[in-house]
Amino acid sequence: MSVGAPRGLASSGQKLITEILHPLSAAEEPLSPGQDVTISAEKDKEPGLTNGTPVEISSPASASVLLSRLQLDCEPEADAHDAFGSGEPRDLFVTVNDPKKHVSTMETYITYRVSTKTTRIEFDLPEYSVRRRYQDFDWLRIKLEDSQPTHLVPPLPEKFVMKGVVDRFSEEFVDTRMKALDKFLKRVADHPVLSFNPHLNAFLTAKDLNKRQGLALLTKVGESVKNVAGGYKLRARPAEFSAMGEYLDTFSQKLGTIDRISQRILREQSEYLTELREYGAVYSTWAASEEQLQRPLEGVAGCVTTSCGALEDLSDNMSQDFLPVLREYVLYIESMKSVLRKRDQVQAEYEGRLEAAVLRKQEDRTPIPVEVEKCQDKVECFNADLKADWERWQRNKRQDFKQLLTGMADKNINYYEKSQAAWESLIPLLQEKQTEDKTSETN
Amino acid sequence: MAEDVKGESVASNDESDRAASDESLSNTMLTEGSCLLRRMEICVAEAEKRSGKNAVSMQETYTVYLVETRPMDAIAEGRNPPPDSLWRRYSEFELLRNYLIVTYPYIVVPPLPEKRAEFVWHKLSADNMDPDFVERRRIGLENFLLRVASHPVLSNNEMLYHFLTKEHGWKEMVYETGFQTKVQADSRLRALSATFRVRSPHKRLVEMKHYSDGLQSHTSQLLRARTRVADRLYAVYKVHGNYGRVFSEWSAIEKEMGDGLQSAGHHMDAYAASVDDILEEEEHYADQLKEYLSYAEALRAVCRKHELSQFELEMASQDLISKKQQREELATGIVRTFSLKGMTNKLFGQEAPEQREAKLNLLEELIAEGEETVKEKTAECDEHAEKAWADIVRFKDQKDKDLKEAFINYALMQISMCKKGIQVWSNAKECFLKM
Numbered sequence: 001m002s003v004g005a006p007r008g009l010a011s012s013g014q015k016l017i018t019e020i021l022h023p024l025s026a027a028e029e030p031l032s033p034g035q036d037v038t039i040s041a042e043k044d045k046e047p048g049l050t051n052g053t054p055v056e057i058s059s060p061a062s063a064s065v066l067l068s069r070l071q072l073d074c075e076p077e078a079d080a081h082d083a084f085g086s087g088e089p090r091d092l093f094v095t096v097n098d099p100k101k102h103v104s105t106m107e108t109y110i111t112y113r114v115s116t117k118t119t120r121i122e123f124d125l126p127e128y129s130v131r132r133r134y135q136d137f138d139w140l141r142i143k144l145e146d147s148q149p150t151h152l153v154p155p156l157p158e159k160f161v162m163k164g165v166v167d168r169f170s171e172e173f174v175d176t177r178m179k180a181l182d183k184f185l186k187r188v189a190d191h192p193v194l195s196f197n198p199h200l201n202a203f204l205t206a207k208d209l210n211k212r213q214g215l216a217l218l219t220k221v222g223e224s225v226k227n228v229a230g231g232y233k234l235r236a237r238p239a240e241f242s243a244m245g246e247y248l249d250t251f252s253q254k255l256g257t258i259d260r261i262s263q264r265i266l267r268e269q270s271e272y273l274t275e276l277r278e279y280g281a282v283y284s285t286w287a288a289s290e291e292q293l294q295r296p297l298e299g300v301a302g303c304v305t306t307s308c309g310a311l312e313d314l315s316d317n318m319s320q321d322f323l324p325v326l327r328e329y330v331l332y333i334e335s336m337k338s339v340l341r342k343r344d345q346v347q348a349e350y351e352g353r354l355e356a357a358v359l360r361k362q363e364d365r366t367p368i369p370v371e372v373e374k375c376q377d378k379v380e381c382f383n384a385d386l387k388a389d390w391e392r393w394q395r396n397k398r399q400d401f402k403q404l405l406t407g408m409a410d411k412n413i414n415y416y417e418k419s420q421a422a423w424e425s426l427i428p429l430l431q432e433k434q435t436e437d438k439t440s441e442t443n
Numbered sequence: 444m445a446e447d448v449k450g451e452s453v454a455s456n457d458e459s460d461r462a463a464s465d466e467s468l469s470n471t472m473l474t475e476g477s478c479l480l481r482r483m484e485i486c487v488a489e490a491e492k493r494s495g496k497n498a499v500s501m502q503e504t505y506t507v508y509l510v511e512t513r514p515m516d517a518i519a520e521g522r523n524p525p526p527d528s529l530w531r532r533y534s535e536f537e538l539l540r541n542y543l544i545v546t547y548p549y550i551v552v553p554p555l556p557e558k559r560a561e562f563v564w565h566k567l568s569a570d571n572m573d574p575d576f577v578e579r580r581r582i583g584l585e586n587f588l589l590r591v592a593s594h595p596v597l598s599n600n601e602m603l604y605h606f607l608t609k610e611h612g613w614k615e616m617v618y619e620t621g622f623q624t625k626v627q628a629d630s631r632l633r634a635l636s637a638t639f640r641v642r643s644p645h646k647r648l649v650e651m652k653h654y655s656d657g658l659q660s661h662t663s664q665l666l667r668a669r670t671r672v673a674d675r676l677y678a679v680y681k682v683h684g685n686y687g688r689v690f691s692e693w694s695a696i697e698k699e700m701g702d703g704l705q706s707a708g709h710h711m712d713a714y715a716a717s718v719d720d721i722l723e724e725e726e727h728y729a730d731q732l733k734e735y736l737s738y739a740e741a742l743r744a745v746c747r748k749h750e751l752s753q754f755e756l757e758m759a760s761q762d763l764i765s766k767k768q769q770r771e772e773l774a775t776g777i778v779r780t781f782s783l784k785g786m787t788n789k790l791f792g793q794e795a796p797e798q799r800e801a802k803l804n805l806l807e808e809l810i811a812e813g814e815e816t817v818k819e820k821t822a823e824c825d826e827h828a829e830k831a832w833a834d835i836v837r838f839k840d841q842k843d844k845d846l847k848e849a850f851i852n853y854a855l856m857q858i859s860m861c862k863k864g865i866q867v868w869s870n871a872k873e874c875f876l877k878m
Contacts, residue, residue: 247696254693261685268682272675279668286661289654292843296850303854398700402878405707409872413865420861423854430851 093117094189094204096182099174100131109133110169112178114185116204122196128205134159136209137181143199144188150385151194152339152393154187155331156180157324172316176324183328187396193385234348238383244390245340252333259326262318269315273308280304299429303422310418317411325404329397336393343382350375479598480589484513485607487585488528490577506577507532508584512607529610533558536584538617539606543597544741545622545629548748549831550597551838553590554737556583562666562729564673564722575723579730586734596834632751641753645828651835652746659739662732669729673722684715703878710871717867721860728856731849735842742838745831752827756820763813770806773799 098113116128137156144153157180167173188194203209280301287297353375357368489509497503511526518524536555544552560569560576570576588607591597602620605613690708694701 250696251693254689254696257689257692258686261682261689264685265679265682268675268678272672272679275668275671275675279665279672282661282665282668286657286665289657289661293846296847300850300853303857307857398878401700402875405875405878406872409868409875412868413872416861416864416868420858420865423857423861426854427851430847430854 090190091119092189092195094185096178096185099178101169102133108169109135110174110177112181114204122201123205125205130204130207130209132203132209134177134181136203137184139209140188140199140203141184144194144197147197147199148194149342150339150382151191152332152336152386152389153194154184155328155335156184157328172320176320179321180324180328183325191389191392234344235351237344237347241340241343241383241386245337248333248337248340252330255326255330255333259323259330262323262326266315266319269311273311273315276304276308276311280308295432296430299426303419303426306422307419310415314411314415318408322404322408325400329400332393336390339386339389343379343386346375346382347379350379478593478595479604480592482515483592483607484515484518484526485585485588485592486511486526487581487588488526490581491530492572504572505532506572506580508581510588510607527608529608531606533580533584535606535614536587538614539602540587541626542602542617542620542622543591543600544744545625546600546602546620547596549745549827550594550834551738551741551745552597553587553594554734554741555587556580556730557733557737562663562670562733564670564677575726579726583730583734595837596830629748629751632755633747641750642757643753645749645753647832648746648749648828652743652750655739655743655746659736659743662736662739666729666732666736669725669732673725677718677722680718681715683711687712687715700878703874703876706877707871707874710867710874714864714867714871717863721856721863724856724859725853728849728853731845731852735846738838738842742835745835749824749827749831752820752824756817756824759813759816759820763810763817766806766810766813770803770810773803773806 093116095115096112097115099110100112102109102111111131111133114128114130114132116123118126134156138159141153141156144151157177188197188200194200283297283301283304287294287301290297350372353372354368357366357372360366361368487508488511490506491509492504493507494502494504507530509528510531511528513524513526533555537558540552540555543550556579559571560573563569591603592607597603602613602617605616609616687708687710690704690711694704694708697704
């Protein structure tokens with residue numbers, strides 16, 4: 001690291017980004033919140049924690065709190081209670097629930113309640129409850145991506161749904177979407193950098209989210225990352241980032257395959273269900289024409305019906321819980337890949353400028369401009385952020401898939417248990433002795 | 444009884460012991476009238492492929508089944524003698540059954556296993572030579588013999604006994620009984636009666652006929668539906684095998700998750716493979732349903748034969764009535780109803796007294812015969828109805844008992860399938876938890 005800052009840039013590794021004091025933060029120019037902003041933040045000359053995102057520090061007390069947070073060790077293993085494995089004590093809890101339909105003259109849409117519980121000083125109150133619609137989540141995500149381009153922002157569920165094909169107001173659709181929004185928000189809240197983003201704060205707390213004011217919190221780094229000129233060719237991507245890219249490609253492929261297999265299973269189960277229903281119906285019809293066999297036959301029909309119900313539950317579960325999460329991960333992978341690409345671009349720019357500067361130096365002894373060094377810092381920051389996010393993402397992925405797959409196993413076990421119970425209860429009925437005596441009829 | 448057999452076989456030296464004991468056994472059977480199966484252990488032990496030239500001198504491959512018998516008393520005494528055995532083809536079983544059907548038209552004759560594989564779900568072989576099919580047929584043939592040999596009426600039949608004991612010459616013996624002529628007569632009668640309604644149908648037997656139609660329809664519907672269900676179930680299980688492959692591929696790029704994924708994949712493979720055994724076992728249930736599908740046909744045949752009997756009786760009665768009418772006309776000279784005779788009488792005058800005399804005498808004879816015939820046929824019809832009803836009552840009880848058992852077995856199969864499913868998914872879940 002060529003930066004001579006006394007703070008010392010920690011090498012990227014296990015430590016989270018919050019512990020790495022950014023060398024550029026001191027030289028950071030204050031951002032001008034010229035427009036109306038819903039967050040009050042004193043920006044002048046405040047040291048930022050991360051690559052530029054200002055944090056409200058209004059009192060010495062809060063500074064020490066901040067400091068203590070900085071000195072926390074990052075736990076390598078995921079905390080059992082912390083599903084997202086940040087290893088820090090959680091102080092921000094968010095939940096998305098309670099969908100409600102709003103009908104207005106212009107449009108009909110769904111809002112969700114977003115509840116927040118927190119001890120963070122960035123929040124004025126310990127609890128908040130607001131209502132948000134999908135558009136608001138989308139706004140938040142865009143803002144997060146714009147203001148934290150070096151970080152991986154979790155994905156949102158699909159934005160567009162074909163209005164004729166999917167019922168946007170059906171219980172299943174709303175429920176699936178709500179779960180995905182909840183997951184999104186939880187992931188953001190657990191992210192050590194993203195969770196401090198003022199846009200998130202606004203999202204969680206503002207009565208009316210005034211989205212038209214673009215909170216001009218775009219950092220210098222953010223801006224420069226966004227405005228990286230294309231056309232720089234990347235020379236040598238560090239092996240670890242290449243490995244990440246390859247992993248993501250293969251992983252994405254495998255998820256796609258699993259998605260297809262699951263869909264196929266759902267189709268086959270649906271056909272099976274149709275035939276099974278007809279099959280059960282034959283037993284019922286037959287029962288009507290029998291005497292001694294009537295109850296046994298109806299019993300069999302009943303068991304078949306119970307199995308049908310259990311199968312339907314299994315299939316519904318797979319399509320509502322399993323598949324959406326799978327698809328969301330594919331989106332997550334795409335996000336990650338785009339962050340990797342941005343990183344490549346930043347590195348490419350640095351390499352390009354460095355090369356040009358070195359040539360000029362050789363020619364006319366022009367010293368290497370500060371911009372070039374800043375570029376190098378950018379690259380290193382990005383790499384550090386990315387690695388940290390990657391680790392966190394891997395941990396989350398492991399948890400998520402563990403949960404997803406054990407859930408799938410549980411649902412299948414459940415299905416068989418229900419069916420088995422039905423058939424087991426039939427056996428004593430079938431073994432019952434005939435109660436009527438047979439008197440021989442005389443014609 | 445056992446002593447009689449031994450005593451007689453010792454006494455007669457000219458004939459072989461076996462023939463003597465055969466004879467005495469057969470005599471005892473026919474006279475005592477109790478169930479053959481109590482006296483003889485019967486089983487269809489094996490199946491073998493044979494090749495030979497058939498009736499039109501073409502080379503054919505067919506299967507023969509080993510029918511083994513052992514005297515029950517010897518077994519009861521713990522002697523455990525080796526069984527007597529002979530080989531029979533499916534066509535010989537068919538011949539026996541056809542003979543029994545014709546000989547006992549009032550009995551619901553147990554059915555044979557299906558001639559060709561039907562209601563086949565798509566992965567199951569429809570080939571008659573397929574070893575699984577042959578095995579299930581062997582079981583079906585044994586079941587047929589056991590049912591016949593334990594039937595209160597059928598078990599006494601001599602041809603049955605010879606089927607079990609006389610390998611060569613049995614077919615000729617059966618043909619010599621001339622039962623085919625009855626078959627021909629029946630079919631002629633059937634053709635005739637197709638357009639005539641029986642005037643006073645036997646209420647209960649008609650009900651039974653309707654019931655048999657229903658039973659046939661329900662069992663065949665059930666068999667068809669089950670086939671479709673089996674096909675779908677197969678597909679569901681097999682697609683899960685794809686999970687096995689993709690988990691394996693995925694595990695290759697994972698570090699901590701790799702082992703868990705890989706093992707889980709193996710369980711998915713096991714799950715996919717388990718459906719073959721599950722469906723194979725279900726075939727036994729299908730076979731039980733098929734048996735009663737055929738039984739329904741046999742039941743219908745009994746009812747139908749009574750109808751034919753009834754029809755014959757009514758025809759004979761009609762004939763008698765018309766002859767009596769003719770006699771009356773001749774005797775009194777009064778023509779009651781329009782008849783050709785009446786017309787010709789009017790047109791050409793009546794015939795000479797000698798001719799009339801002769802005609803009257805002939806008529807009297809015919810009427811006497813006719814009355815005998817009607818009496819016989821009435822007795823036949825009533826006997827048929829009585830015996831048929833007795834066997835139908837027996838059949839109903841047997842059916843209720845058998846089908847209940849079949850349903851119990853089916854429920855047990857389903858429980859077993861569920862348990863296997865739970866096992867596999869629990870194993871997979873453990874692997875996922877270790878991820």
